[in-house]
Amino acid sequence: xxxxxxxxxxxxxxxxxxxxxxxxxxxxxxxxxxxxxxxxxxxxxxxxxxxxxxxxxxxxxxxxxxxxxxxxxxxxxxxxxxxxxxxxxxxxxxxxxxxxxxxxxxxxxxxxxxxxxxxxxxxxxxxxxxxxxxxxxxxxxxxx
Numbered sequence: 001x002x003x004x005x006x007x008x009x010x011x012x013x014x015x016x017x018x019x020x021x022x023x024x025x026x027x028x029x030x031x032x033x034x035x036x037x038x039x040x041x042x043x044x045x046x047x048x049x050x051x052x053x054x055x056x057x058x059x060x061x062x063x064x065x066x067x068x069x070x071x072x073x074x075x076x077x078x079x080x081x082x083x084x085x086x087x088x089x090x091x092x093x094x095x096x097x098x099x100x101x102x103x104x105x106x107x108x109x110x111x112x113x114x115x116x117x118x119x120x121x122x123x124x125x126x127x128x129x130x131x132x133x134x135x136x137x138x139x140x141x142x143x144x
Contacts, residue, residue, distance in 0.1 A: 010132055010135070012137065013131070013132070013135050013137065013138050015140075020116070020119070023112055023115070023116065023142065024112065024113075024116055027112055027142065028144065029111065030110075030111065031108055031109065031110055031111065032108070032109050032111065032112050032115065032142055032143065032144070033081065033106055033107065033108045033109075033142075033143040033144070034106070034107050034108075034109065034115065034140055034141070034142055034143070035104070035105075035106055035140070035141040035142075035143050036103075036104070036105040036106075036107070036138060036139075036140050037086070037101045037103075037104060037138060037139040037140075037141075038061065038101060038102055038103040038104070038105060038135060038138050039100065039101055039102055039135065039136045039137045039138065040056065040057030040058045040060075040061060040102045040103070040134055040135065040136060041056075041057030041060075041133070041134060041135065041136045042056065042057060043055075043056065043057065044056060044057050044059065044060035044130075044133040044134050045057075045132070045133050046060070046129070046133045047129070050129055050133070052133070056134075057133070057134040057135065057136065058102065058103075058134065059134070060130045060131075060133040060134030061103075061130065061131065061134035061135060062134075063127065063130040063134075064127050064128070064130035064131040064134065065083075065105070066127075067123065067124055067126075067127030067130070068107075068118055068124055068127070069107075071123050071124070071127065072118055072121045072123050072124045075114070075117050075118050075121050075124070076109060076114055076115065076117070076118035076121075076124075077109060077110050077114050078107050078108070078109055078114075078118070079107065079108040079109075080105065080106070080107055080108075081106040081107065081108050082104060082105065082106040083103070083104075083105050083106075084103065084104060085102065085103060085104075086101040086102060086103060086104050097137075106143075112142075
């Protein structure tokens with residue numbers, strides 16, 4: 001699965017081919033929950049050819065989130081379980097990048113294959129420009 005060409009693409013926020021194969025080939029059957037830890041850019045980093053008005057990284061990410069929950073919702077069947085701020089570190093290393101996140105997003109998919117089908121969908125892939133524009137960094141963890 002090749003990543004679409006976007007001038008604002010940051011490979012550090014995308015899965016590697018090996019990670020995609022591992023998700024496809026390993027894991028339990030049935031529903032999966034993807035835990036997203038998200039750190040937004042202060043200002044979205046859109047390439048000039050995107051023609052997007054200036055906005056915050058959060059606003060750009062919201063456009064991306066709309067794509068995977070609504071625009072390709074019939075493919076992903078994504079169900080947002082939690083969408084909210086990361087307010088304070090209770091246990092862990094506060095004031096470090098490891099604990100500095102703007103948002104936690106928990107999304108349930110009926111199967112791993114639903115998630116993979118979403119990633120392969122052309123409309124979803126077109127929306128990645130918003131993800132790249134909005135995110136400074138992220139961690140995505142597959143949960144049972």
